[in-house]
Amino acid sequence: xxxxxxxxxxxxxxxxxxxxxxxxxxxxxxxxxxxxxxxxxxxxxxxxxxxxxxxxxxxxxxxxxxxxxxxxxxxxxxxxxxxxxxxxxxxxxxxxxxxxxxxxxxxxxxxxxxxxxxxxxxxxxxxxxxxxxxxxxxxxxxxxxxxxxxxxxxxxxxxxxxxxxxxxxxxxxxxxxxxxxxxxxxxxxxxxxxxxxxxxxxxxxxxxxxxxxxxxxxxxxxxxxxxxxxxxxxxxxxxxxxxxxxxxxxxxxxxxxxxxxxxxxxxxxxxxxxxxxxxxxxxxxxxxxxxxxxxxxxxx
Amino acid sequence: xxxxxxxxxxxxxxxxxxxxxxxxxxxxxxxxxxxxxxxxxxxxxxxxxxxxxxxxxxxxxxxxxxxxxxxxxxxxxxxxxxxxxxxxxxxxxxxxxxxxxxxxxxxxxxxxxxxxxxxxxxxxxxxxxxxxxxxxxxxxxxxxxxxxxxxxxxxxxxxxxxxxxxxxxxxxxxxxxxxxxxxxxxxxxxxxxxxxxxxxxxxxxxxxxxxxxxxxxxxxxxxxxxxxxxxxxxxxxxxxxxxxxxxxxxxxxxxxxxxxxxxx
Numbered sequence: 001x002x003x004x005x006x007x008x009x010x011x012x013x014x015x016x017x018x019x020x021x022x023x024x025x026x027x028x029x030x031x032x033x034x035x036x037x038x039x040x041x042x043x044x045x046x047x048x049x050x051x052x053x054x055x056x057x058x059x060x061x062x063x064x065x066x067x068x069x070x071x072x073x074x075x076x077x078x079x080x081x082x083x084x085x086x087x088x089x090x091x092x093x094x095x096x097x098x099x100x101x102x103x104x105x106x107x108x109x110x111x112x113x114x115x116x117x118x119x120x121x122x123x124x125x126x127x128x129x130x131x132x133x134x135x136x137x138x139x140x141x142x143x144x145x146x147x148x149x150x151x152x153x154x155x156x157x158x159x160x161x162x163x164x165x166x167x168x169x170x171x172x173x174x175x176x177x178x179x180x181x182x183x184x185x186x187x188x189x190x191x192x193x194x195x196x197x198x199x200x201x202x203x204x205x206x207x208x209x210x211x212x213x214x215x216x217x218x219x220x221x222x223x224x225x226x227x228x229x230x231x232x233x234x235x236x237x238x239x240x241x242x243x244x245x246x247x248x249x250x251x252x253x254x255x256x257x258x259x260x261x262x263x264x265x266x267x268x269x270x271x272x273x274x275x276x277x278x279x280x281x282x283x284x285x286x287x288x289x290x291x292x293x294x295x296x297x298x299x300x
Numbered sequence: 301x302x303x304x305x306x307x308x309x310x311x312x313x314x315x316x317x318x319x320x321x322x323x324x325x326x327x328x329x330x331x332x333x334x335x336x337x338x339x340x341x342x343x344x345x346x347x348x349x350x351x352x353x354x355x356x357x358x359x360x361x362x363x364x365x366x367x368x369x370x371x372x373x374x375x376x377x378x379x380x381x382x383x384x385x386x387x388x389x390x391x392x393x394x395x396x397x398x399x400x401x402x403x404x405x406x407x408x409x410x411x412x413x414x415x416x417x418x419x420x421x422x423x424x425x426x427x428x429x430x431x432x433x434x435x436x437x438x439x440x441x442x443x444x445x446x447x448x449x450x451x452x453x454x455x456x457x458x459x460x461x462x463x464x465x466x467x468x469x470x471x472x473x474x475x476x477x478x479x480x481x482x483x484x485x486x487x488x489x490x491x492x493x494x495x496x497x498x499x500x501x502x503x504x505x506x507x508x509x510x511x512x513x514x515x516x517x518x519x520x521x522x523x524x525x526x527x528x529x530x531x532x533x534x535x536x537x538x539x540x541x542x543x544x545x546x547x548x549x550x551x552x553x554x555x556x557x558x559x560x561x562x563x564x
Contacts, residue, residue, distance in 0.1 A: 157404070
């Protein structure tokens with residue numbers, strides 16, 4: 001891999017780091033497996049791109065609006081679950097497929113190129129450093145700031161309420177925590193982060209696309225699982241850091257797999273590679289060693 | 301302090317499994333009283349406690365706490381006035397949070413929670429001081445996850461947590477049943493001490509007749525969804541487990557089937 005490719009991998013790794021922090025909030029903290037992100041990632045991209053291209057909005061404001069749209073999507077998923085007792089996974093799937101239509105409406109088509117408009121990365125050109133170097137640095141700073149904000153939030157009164165709501169709902173309620181409300185805001189926040197990631201992704205690749213959400217849930221989850229299985233995650237600060245490292249490592253693993261000619265993969269194989277990597281990570285988490293499974297199988 | 305009137309609760313209504321858990325139950329617990337409730341399995345004692353806590357919806361009747369009608373209040377809202385200790389030591393504390401964070405969570409029960417750091421500046425000393433009373437050395441483990449503690453330690457911590465804030469009512473659901481006898485005694489003594497010191501109104505559900513008679517100042521017995529026996533003062537002081545059994549037989553004209561009641 002060339003330096004250029006490594007920096008590109010870091011770039012997407014950091015963007016998916018934001019998705020991973022959202023996945024950490026839903027899967028790990030709230031114990032709410034949320035599939036909405038498949039829809040809220042392209043939703044963020046669509047909202048930001050449309051606002052920038054059609055309404056001429058400032059890119060920062062558009063990215064913020066994307067976050068707000070993502071929050072609403074996550075809130076709706078949690079609302080279906082909390083208010084109407086629809087299974088969380090099913091509620092997420094419902095939102096994700098409905099967002100597919102919504103995104104086509106927003107963009108009035110399957111994609112929206114961001115040609116001739118300023119993105120948040122345009123502002124960085126003023127530093128006189130080439131984009132392929134400054135962009136990953138900028139994204140790294142952004143994702144680190146979000147991580148620190150999430151760490152701080154999870155130590156506040158609201159934050160520990162959210163953690164208790166996920167870990168032990170009966171105890172949380174007995175201590176005056178409105179568990180339903182925590183799910184609404186927690187899943188909302190996770191999808192806001194995912195949508196912001198989608199908006200940034202669209203700006204760096206120059207287009208929003210209705211299909212760009214496919215596999216986002218697995219990428220987010222893979223980052224959390226990979227990170228937490230190789231790094232210590234006893235405290236929140238360590239766990240969120242592990243998620244970020246997981247996101248970068250995961251992108252790196254995919255890039256290496258796709259780049260290695262002897263493996264014969266092509267770009268379209270990315271989803272298959274992803275699924276296999278996640279399956280391996282999950283198996284490792286269960287057993288500690290992949291060889292153990294084969295031994296066990298042979299023993300029977 | 302607690303007043304429930306004319307409460308009906310039916311589980312699985314309209315199905316072959318229909319059970320009438322409570323039938324027209326009336327109960328008044330004056331402020332500062334320590335009430336114990338006994339009854340065989342399925343008698344309605346835990347259901348009664350859950351009706352007060354808000355976990356079980358009532359079909360008919362009213363629940364009042366501190367002169368406020370809380371019948372329609374959800375659990376989390378009622379918990380501003382009521383604190384609970386569960387039977388399962390794992391339920392009363394949150395194992396993913398540290399001891400200190402658990403205290404902070406309980407601290408927020410009666411106070412608004414905000415976006416300030418949950419563990420306030422004085423909270424560490426305050427929690428350490430409370431934990432020191434237990435003599436378990438937990439005051440030196442404030443930053444340990446609660447999941448690392450034993451069942452008895454966790455139950456003691458949840459008792460202390462239940463007593464933080466401006467709690468008025470303490471609900472105890474067989475909170476010593478899952479502990480070994482020695483730890484159970486320790487937790488029961490701690491309960492009596494806390495209830496006495498803070499002058500709490502307390503309701504304790506128990507399986508053990510002896511425990512019911514020797515704790516608190518009033519004892520109720522539930523059977524088939526009704527209160528069949530209610531004693532306090534001198535009448536209760538004279539009673540022994542044998543008398544209670546005798547009385548139960550006379551009232552019901554039947555033998556007690558549940559062995560676990562006799563063992564206590």
